[in-house]
Each structure stands twice: as C-alpha cells, then as structure tokens.
Amino acid sequence: MRHLFSKCLPLLALVPSVASQTLGSFQEVLGGNENLTSFASFLQNYTDIYGALSWSRDFTLLAPSNDAMDRIPYTSLSTVFDSADRDAIGAVLQYHVLSAIRRTEEVSSNLQFFPTWLTNATYANVTNGQRIGLVQQAGDVLIAVSGGGARSTVTSRNIQASNCMIHVIDNLLIPPLPFTASAVQFNLTAIAGAFEAADPTDYVSTASDVTIFAPNNEAMQAIGGTLQNLSSTELASLTNYHVVNNSVLYSSAFGNGTTLTSRSGQQLTVRVGGNRLFVNSAQVIQQDLLIANGVIHVLDNVLSPNASAAAPNLEVGTQAPVVQGSAVADVPFTTFLPCTTCTTETSSSATATTTMRTTSSTAQGASASRTGAAEIRRPNGLSGALGLMAVAAALV
Numbered sequence: 203m204r205h206l207f208s209k210c211l212p213l214l215a216l217v218p219s220v221a222s223q224t225l226g227s228f229q230e231v232l233g234g235n236e237n238l239t240s241f242a243s244f245l246q247n248y249t250d251i252y253g254a255l256s257w258s259r260d261f262t263l264l265a266p267s268n269d270a271m272d273r274i275p276y277t278s279l280s281t282v283f284d285s286a287d288r289d290a291i292g293a294v295l296q297y298h299v300l301s302a303i304r305r306t307e308e309v310s311s312n313l314q315f316f317p318t319w320l321t322n323a324t325y326a327n328v329t330n331g332q333r334i335g336l337v338q339q340a341g342d343v344l345i346a347v348s349g350g351g352a353r354s355t356v357t358s359r360n361i362q363a364s365n366c367m368i369h370v371i372d373n374l375l376i377p378p379l380p381f382t383a384s385a386v387q388f389n390l391t392a393i394a395g396a397f398e399a400a401d402p403t404d405y406v407s408t409a410s411d412v413t414i415f416a417p418n419n420e421a422m423q424a425i426g427g428t429l430q431n432l433s434s435t436e437l438a439s440l441t442n443y444h445v446v447n448n449s450v451l452y453s454s455a456f457g458n459g460t461t462l463t464s465r466s467g468q469q470l471t472v473r474v475g476g477n478r479l480f481v482n483s484a485q486v487i488q489q490d491l492l493i494a495n496g497v498i499h500v501l502d503n504v505l506s507p508n509a510s511a512a513a514p515n516l517e518v519g520t521q522a523p524v525v526q527g528s529a530v531a532d533v534p535f536t537t538f539l540p541c542t543t544c545t546t547e548t549s550s551s552a553t554a555t556t557t558m559r560t561t562s563s564t565a566q567g568a569s570a571s572r573t574g575a576a577e578i579r580r581p582n583g584l585s586g587a588l589g590l591m592a593v594a595a596a597l598v
C-alpha cells in the first residue's frame with residue numbers, strides 16, 4: 203500500500219501550495235501513515251467497507267495501529283480472525299467507524315457514547331448502531347471503551363483526510379456480546395441464570411434496545427434461598443423488574459429523581475447522592491457495560507417489584523436488601539446458563555467506567571469468569587465466534 207502512494211509524494215512536494223490546501227483522500231492518508239500499514243493492507247481485502255470508507259463523508263475511523271493488528275492473536279477476536287470469518291470481521295471493521303466527525307477535543311472527562319456503523323442486528327441490536335464509549339482521563343489520555351470492558355488508547359489524534367477524521371488506537375475495538383454472554387464475562391452469572399430460569403425465550407439476549415440492571419453475584423447469593431423458592435411467575439416478575447425494554451439508557455440519561463418503567467410494569471426511581479447513583483435503594487457499582495442489544499448497569503442489591511418505593515439513604519453506599527432471605531453457599535441459578543460443562547477460565551480483561559460520575563481513571567480490573575461462556579445462544583455471528591474464544595487477555 204505505502205509504495206503506491208510514495209509515488210505521489212514527490213509530486214505533492216513540488217506543489218506545496220496545493221498540497222497544503224488539499225487534504226489527502228482516505229486511501230492516501232491511511233496508506234501513507236507509518237503506523238497503519240497493516241490495517242491499510244488488511245482493509246483492502248474487505249472491499250465493501252473499504253469502498254464505503256473511500257466514498258462516504260463525515261465519519262471518524264478509529265484505526266488500529268500496527269501494534270494493535272499484531273496483538274489480535276492474543277485478544278478475544280483471535281478466533282474470528284483465525285477462522286477468517288468475513289462477516290464477523292466485517293462487523294468488527296464497521297464497529298471502528300463513528301457515524302460523524304469527532305475531533306478528540308470533543309471528548310470530555312464524562313464517558314460518552316457515540317454511534318458507529320455497526321448496525322446489523324446479528325451483531326448489534328441497538329437502534330442507530332452499536333456505540334463506542336470515549337472518555338478523557340487524567341494526563342490527557344484518551345480511551346475508547348468497547349465490549350467486554352475492553353479499552354483502547356488513542357495514540358495519534360485528529361489525522362484529517364478529505365472525507366473523514368482518523369484517530370489511531372492501540373487495541374482493536376471489541377463488539378459487545380448479547381446480554382447472557384456479556385453477563386458471564388462480567389461474572390454476573392446468577393442474574394443471567396435467573397433470567398434463563400424465568401424466561402426460556404431469552405428475551406434479555408434477543409430483544410433489541412434493553413437496559414438491564416444486573417445485581418452482582420454477591421447480592422443474588424445473599425438472598426439466594428428466597429430467590430430459588432420463588433414460583434416461575436414470581437421470578438419472572440422479579441427479573442423483569444430489572445429490565446427497561448425498548449430503551450438503551452446509558453448513565454448520562456439518569457438524573458436525580460428520574461423514573462423509569464420496567465418491563466414488569468412497575469416504576470424504578472434513579473437517585474443521585476454525591477458521587478453515588480442508586481436505582482431504588484440499590485447502588486449502581488458499575489455503569490455502562492455495553493452489550494450487543496443494549497447496556498448493563500451492575501447493582502449491589504436485588505430489586506423487588508414489591509418494593510418499588512424503596513429509597514436509599516444517600517449518605518451511605520450499600521443499603522439493606524429489600525428482599526429478605528437466607529444466603530446460599532453457591533452462586534444461585536448458574537445451572538440454567540446455556541452451557542454448564544465448559545471449562546472455567548479467568549481473564550484479566552478490564553472493566554470500564556466502574557465508579558460513579560467521577561469518570562476519569564476509574565477502571566478496575568474486572569474479573570471475568572468465563573464459566574459457561576461457550577455456546578451461549580446465537581451460534582451465528584460474533585457471539586458464536588466469540589463464545590468459543592480464547593481467553594480475552596491483553597485487552598487492557
């Protein structure tokens with residue numbers, strides 16, 4: 203690729219007045235960047251998207267550096283690339299394109315989500331395309347947040363081509379998996395299993411545009427005895443109370459006193475106390491985990507449709523559970539997950555945006571237990587390919 207354009211350089215050098223006024227085309231800028239040679243030659247094999255990038259206007263490409271391309275075998279995308287699954291790779295490439303020009307100066311210290319070209323429902327069942335999170339952290343470090351809590355750092359900014367903006371990133375962006383597979387990545391296996399137990403149609407993974415408030419395993423375990431004794435109707439009512447359907451609500455949508463209607467019909471109330479965010483009386487302990495069909499916010503307590511009026515003491519974090527009950531020794535409901543015989547692996551993939559509204563540099567190591575991660579629903583597309591993935595190391 204580069205040798206093609208090196209021919210152009212002497213010519214441009216002869217006419218500096220023209221060159222300084224005229225921005226290079228997408229192909230020229232990409233092909234002429236020393237850090238993008240691998241991506242540039244890779245992209246040319248994907249003529250649909252390469253053509254679209256060449257002829258479209260007003261988009262932003264987050265272009266993986268040569269280092270990022272070299273690292274693919276060590277990331278969760280390795281199986282997708284190993285198997286040369288063109289559809290899935292095409293989806294990964296679309297996920298690297300923001301649907302508008304975004305200069306890095308626009309990125310603030312509050313995590314914000316920007317739509318991408320990844321709109322195919324097989325890979326991203328969210329209206330207007332799957333989002334990428336962008337946040338500016340201390341020390342002018344710019345981070346792109348994608349699926350599984352993966353984080354990529356912007357290493358070169360605001361490279362302008364005639365039709366688009368390019369930022370170079372040091373790791374590929376990972377398209378998020380549907381709810382159940384994502385929940386397993388984030389060790390939210392109890393609530394994921396409870397959803398499966400209550401609803402064999404797997405609404406939470408197959409519906410578009412869902413917001414899911416997911417109690418962590420500790421919260422589910424603390425009242426596991428009570429939960430396991432609920433009838434299937436009661437359990438469905440409880441799990442549906444953790445879902446806002448047909449609406450992807452990133453944390454930026456939450457104000458103090460925001461009320462939401464859950465899928466079970468009862469209201470949820472969001473409250474803010476200092477840096478803490480609560481849903482009813484449960485504290486949000488991880489916000490904005492992207493999933494293929496929406497977003498997850500992690501809670502430290504289980505919500506109950508019978509206690510929709512529960513309000514927190516805004517001065518303290520963890521509140522008393524609203525569901526009374528006895529703890530169980532094992533993480534409940536995990537036997538309802540689609541695969542229970544898979545090998546257990548742990549990964550060090552990072553989790554983004556953990557703490558509250560303070561935003562910057564709040565990444566915490568996410569311990570992603572992959573128990574049962576394989577063969578989670580939809581065998582097609584990314585979730586199939588990624589469900590069988592190798593350990594998602596090296597994403598940090």
Ligand SMILES: *[C@@H]1O[C@H](CO)[C@@H](O)[C@H](O)[C@H]1NC(C)=O
Pocket residue numbers: 235236237357358
């Ligand atoms: C390539 O990347 C290196 C290291 O990140 C950087 O110093 C250099 O300026 C980059 N080159 C271009 C053309 O952006």
Ligand SMILES: *[C@@H]1O[C@H](CO)[C@@H](O)[C@H](O)[C@H]1NC(C)=O
Pocket residue numbers: 243244247
């Ligand atoms: C492009 O595709 C051809 C044929 O499938 C393959 O041999 C080649 O390695 C690919 N090039 C890149 C850069 O992926």
Ligand SMILES: *[C@@H]1O[C@H](CO)[C@@H](O)[C@H](O)[C@H]1NC(C)=O
Pocket residue numbers: 289290322323324583
């Ligand atoms: C969406 O992706 C699936 C699986 O790769 C593919 O079969 C289908 O044609 C795609 N749909 C569109 C509209 O591109």
Ligand SMILES: *[C@@H]1O[C@H](CO)[C@@H](O)[C@H](O)[C@H]1NC(C)=O
Pocket residue numbers: 323324325327407408409410
């Ligand atoms: C996307 O969501 C729609 C509406 O909820 C649903 O009918 C469809 O099956 C979903 N598609 C996939 C591929 O999950």
Ligand SMILES: *[C@@H]1O[C@H](CO)[C@@H](O)[C@H](O)[C@H]1NC(C)=O
Pocket residue numbers: 427428431527528
């Ligand atoms: C669950 O139901 C069993 C059988 O009815 C009962 O013995 C047990 O005490 C119940 N556990 C809880 C926590 O309610």
Ligand SMILES: *[C@@H]1O[C@H](CO)[C@@H](O)[C@H](O)[C@H]1NC(C)=O
Pocket residue numbers: 432436437439440506507508525
């Ligand atoms: C809600 O209250 C009803 C009536 O007391 C009870 O039968 C049901 O188990 C409760 N549901 C949950 C999820 O606690």
Ligand SMILES: *[C@@H]1O[C@H](CO)[C@@H](O)[C@H](O)[C@H]1NC(C)=O
Pocket residue numbers: 447448464465
């Ligand atoms: C959410 O789901 C419930 C139950 O299926 C349904 O009655 C309601 O219309 C849905 N809400 C929206 C906004 O689609």
Ligand SMILES: *[C@@H]1O[C@H](CO)[C@@H](O)[C@H](O)[C@H]1NC(C)=O
Pocket residue numbers: 458459473474475476516
């Ligand atoms: C949120 O509202 C409550 C009650 O209206 C109030 O006590 C609290 O200070 C508010 N929080 C913030 C951050 O303003």
Ligand SMILES: *[C@@H]1O[C@H](CO)[C@@H](O)[C@H](O)[C@H]1NC(C)=O
Pocket residue numbers: 389419420423533548569570571
């Ligand atoms: C997942 O959650 C369970 C239950 O709280 C906990 O015992 C376990 O250590 C967690 N696993 C990881 C990998 O964090």
